[in-house]
Amino acid sequence: MREKYDVLVVGMGPSAIFTAYELINLNVNKRILLIDQGKKVENRFCPLEQTKECIKCKPFCNITSGFSGAGAFSDGKLSLYNKEDDDIYVGGNLQNYIGVEATKNLIDYTDKIYLKFGADEKLEGLEYKYEVEKMQKKSKEVGLNLISIPIRHLGTEKAHELYKRLEDYLTAHKVDMMFETIVEDLIIEDNKVKGVKIRQAKYKQYDRDEDIEEVYADNVVVAVGRKGANWLVDMCDKHKIKTKTGIVDIGVRYELPDEIMKDVNKYMYEGKFIGRPAPFKDKVRTFCQNPSGFVSEEVYDEGISLVNGHSYKERKSTNTNLAILVSHHFTYPFHKPIDYGRNVAKNVNELGNGNILVQRLGDILKGKRTWEKELKENSFEPTLKSAVAGDITFAIGYRTMTDILEFIKLVDKVVPGFANKDNLLYAPEIKFYSNQVEINNDFETSVEGLYSIGDGGGMTRGLMMASCSGVEMARILAKKFFVEK
Numbered sequence: 001m002r003e004k005y006d007v008l009v010v011g012m013g014p015s016a017i018f019t020a021y022e023l024i025n026l027n028v029n030k031r032i033l034l035i036d037q038g039k040k041v042e043n044r045f046c047p048l049e050q051t052k053e054c055i056k057c058k059p060f061c062n063i064t065s066g067f068s069g070a071g072a073f074s075d076g077k078l079s080l081y082n083k084e085d086d087d088i089y090v091g092g093n094l095q096n097y098i099g100v101e102a103t104k105n106l107i108d109y110t111d112k113i114y115l116k117f118g119a120d121e122k123l124e125g126l127e128y129k130y131e132v133e134k135m136q137k138k139s140k141e142v143g144l145n146l147i148s149i150p151i152r153h154l155g156t157e158k159a160h161e162l163y164k165r166l167e168d169y170l171t172a173h174k175v176d177m178m179f180e181t182i183v184e185d186l187i188i189e190d191n192k193v194k195g196v197k198i199r200q201a202k203y204k205q206y207d208r209d210e211d212i213e214e215v216y217a218d219n220v221v222v223a224v225g226r227k228g229a230n231w232l233v234d235m236c237d238k239h240k241i242k243t244k245t246g247i248v249d250i251g252v253r254y255e256l257p258d259e260i261m262k263d264v265n266k267y268m269y270e271g272k273f274i275g276r277p278a279p280f281k282d283k284v285r286t287f288c289q290n291p292s293g294f295v296s297e298e299v300y301d302e303g304i305s306l307v308n309g310h311s312y313k314e315r316k317s318t319n320t321n322l323a324i325l326v327s328h329h330f331t332y333p334f335h336k337p338i339d340y341g342r343n344v345a346k347n348v349n350e351l352g353n354g355n356i357l358v359q360r361l362g363d364i365l366k367g368k369r370t371w372e373k374e375l376k377e378n379s380f381e382p383t384l385k386s387a388v389a390g391d392i393t394f395a396i397g398y399r400t401m402t403d404i405l406e407f408i409k410l411v412d413k414v415v416p417g418f419a420n421k422d423n424l425l426y427a428p429e430i431k432f433y434s435n436q437v438e439i440n441n442d443f444e445t446s447v448e449g450l451y452s453i454g455d456g457g458g459m460t461r462g463l464m465m466a467s468c469s470g471v472e473m474a475r476i477l478a479k480k481f482f483v484e485k
């Protein structure tokens with residue numbers, strides 16, 4: 001039997017890393033264990049650039065699993081905040097638990113840690129106040145909200161290096177880390193967490209009871225990201241952990257020439273447009289904008305391929321990509337947003353023979369599919385070479401599709417060319433957030449000693465806020481240890 005830990009964190013994404021970092025910083029002198037199904041950051045590698053098509057790495061996708069979680073291959077845009085704002089507009093709802101001012105302080109603190117580990121000093125989106133305000137005014141006139149906040153851009157290759165430094169730091173400070181290890185189950189007795197059941201990832205395919213081991217801990221922090229959202233739903237069902245029905249964001253990755261986006265890219269780096277287009281009035285927003293970036297592919301459970309995007313600090317394309325996402329809340333009697341999203345994704349994947357589908361906007365408007373030959377003759381080249389030309393409207397629901405098309409028309413009034421017929425829609429882009437796990441202000445679930453942070457439980461939606469939730473988690477645990485003394 002393994003030794004007992006004081007703190008065990010499931011996952012090694014930014015939220016988990018910053019929990020461990022801050023526990024070290026607070027000198028709690030406790031035994032800490034992090035477990036992830038993926039690899040060390042230096043061993044994570046996506047073969048797509050060589051193979052030109054996603055080979056669906058086994059047992060887990062390197063883009064989403066391992067040290068630094070989804071952060072390793074992310075664009076590394078750290079979203080900060082505007083001092084004058086009375087709310088936090090990007091990155092989730094951590095502020096609902098700790099308050100807006102405390103969240104701003106936490107962002108400042110966490111940003112300094114990123115700087116200490118090598119983030120670029122330069123902040124994007126501060127120079128062009130007048131131009132941004134002009135664009136915001138124009139957006140308002142057409143019924144859109146344009147949010148601009150300062151961004152610290154790490155870039156994909158630099159993010160990798162930064163997280164490697166953090167990995168070395170945790171190792172040097174005696175944090176135990178188990179890689180390529182799946183947390184299969186939680187051990188809960190009398191509504192109190194006791195530890196977890198693990199299995200080495202190499203034995204995943206056999207599904208044998210004898211490969212399961214138990215690890216005990218007084219405090220278990222679930223930090224499984226979107227990758228683990230499905231697992232978390234199963235855990236909540238099995239152990240009767242309280243949840244609220246969450247949302248699922250469904251949409252497309254939109255790619256267009258830098259030339260069209262040049263003002264938004266220059267003035268804001270990432271401009272976040274939000275609207276509620278008629279007739280459904282669903283919330284539609286742009287997300288994760290990558291100037292001169294690349295569209296990418298990632299693989300989730302059951303081999304589902306989702307599209308995403310990123311940009312490098314040095315390597316550049318001539319296209320900008322961004323997500324256009326529609327938030328769907330379901331009402332009685334349906335309460336399975338994750339299943340809904342998975343079904344949409346599966347259908348799109350099937351239409352693409354297991355690949356990401358791509359279609360020109362003009363073809364959608366004409367009511368026809370895009371053919372490979374037409375894609376080759378498009379006025380600009382798609383950056384995701386493995387995407388297959390086809391018809392996404394067969395698989396994306398009428399409501400979602402209408403929301404997206406109406407939204408594109410609105411943005412076109414602010415950014416001329418945004419609705420050009422050659423612009424490309426890749427699908428499926430889906431953000432799973434699990435059913436939101438009910439937590440109190442100390443991030444504790446309805447099970448004693450079991451905590452939930454980061455993207456997985458639905459609290460955050462981005463690198464900075466996920467990292468902040470980790471810092472706050474450590475402070476909460478440190479207080480608990482102090483009281484127990």
Ligand SMILES: Cc1cc2nc3c(=O)[nH]c(=O)nc-3n(C[C@H](O)[C@H](O)[C@H](O)COP(=O)(O)OP(=O)(O)OC[C@H]3O[C@@H](n4cnc5c(N)ncnc54)[C@H](O)[C@@H]3O)c2cc1C
Nearest residue numbers: 011013015037066069070074077183225228454455462463
């Ligand atoms: C391509 C891409 C680009 C992105 N770009 C940006 C960006 O520019 N800016 C931004 O703010 N955000 C970006 N994001 C999102 C950002 O990466 C996430 O918001 C952030 O990583 C969430 O952190 P987390 O700790 O909550 O979870 P994650 O980073 O998802 O980490 C969760 C970890 O838990 C592990 N895990 C899950 N279940 C289990 C289990 N049962 N057993 C063991 N391990 C498990 C996973 O393997 C994973 O490593 C991007 C994401 C991607 C994929």
